[in-house]
Each structure stands twice: as C-alpha cells, then as structure tokens.
C-alpha cells in the first residue's frame with residue numbers, strides 16, 4: 001500500500017506511467033481534490049482526516065462507502081468510464097466528482113481537471 005501511494009505521487013510529479021491508486025483526502029469537510037480524473041480500472045481511496053465520520057456516497061446510488069471513521073479509509077475501483085458525482089451523506093455541502101476516462105490519462109493533465117468540469 002505505501003509503495004502504491006509513493007508511485008502515485010511519483011507519477012503525478014513526473015510524466016507518463018499509469019498509476020493504479022488515486023487518493024482523495026477528506027479534510028476540513030471537503031474532498032481533496034474535489035475533482036479527480038482517472039483512467040478506467042483505477043482505484044480511488046478516500047481517507048478521512050477529520051475527527052468526525054464522513055461518507056463518500058454516489059449521487060446516483062452506484063456506491064456508498066458507509067461510515068468512514070476518523071483515520072479510516074474506503075477504496076473503490078472504477079471499471080466503467082463516466083462522470084460520477086458523489087457527496088457525504090451527513091454534510092450536504094461536500095460534493096465530489098470522479099471522471100473516469102476510456103483511455104489513459106496523462107498525469108500532467110491534472111491541472112486542467114477543474115476546467116474540464118466547468
């Protein structure tokens with residue numbers, strides 16, 4: 001696990017290289033980053049860094065993490081391309097978006113993720 005996290009960071013910092021795990025932090029009542037762009041087949045891991053329970057719940061019922069305790073995490077693999085909106089079911093103002101692409105995503109394209117959604 002630690003190795004995967006390191007590889008993800010390295011892939012983001014450099015170029016090319018597919019990565020298999022994207023981490024989203026839950027911190028300060030926010031999903032960080034709020035927008036994520038990944039290729040299909042990639043796993044997303046949410047880790048709760050707040051001191052209260054949150055969830056990562058699909059807006060359309062595709063998945064529900066259930067309660068993610070403080071310091072806890074939840075993982076889900078996205079095998080199908082599409083745009084997935086989600087939220088925390090306890091806090092209405094906690095939206096998140098995962099965009100899953102058919103084709104590999106260049107890590108360097110992360111910077112334009114926000115633009116993609118506007």
Ligand SMILES: [Cu+2]
Nearest residue numbers: 054088090091
């Ligand atoms: Cu919450």
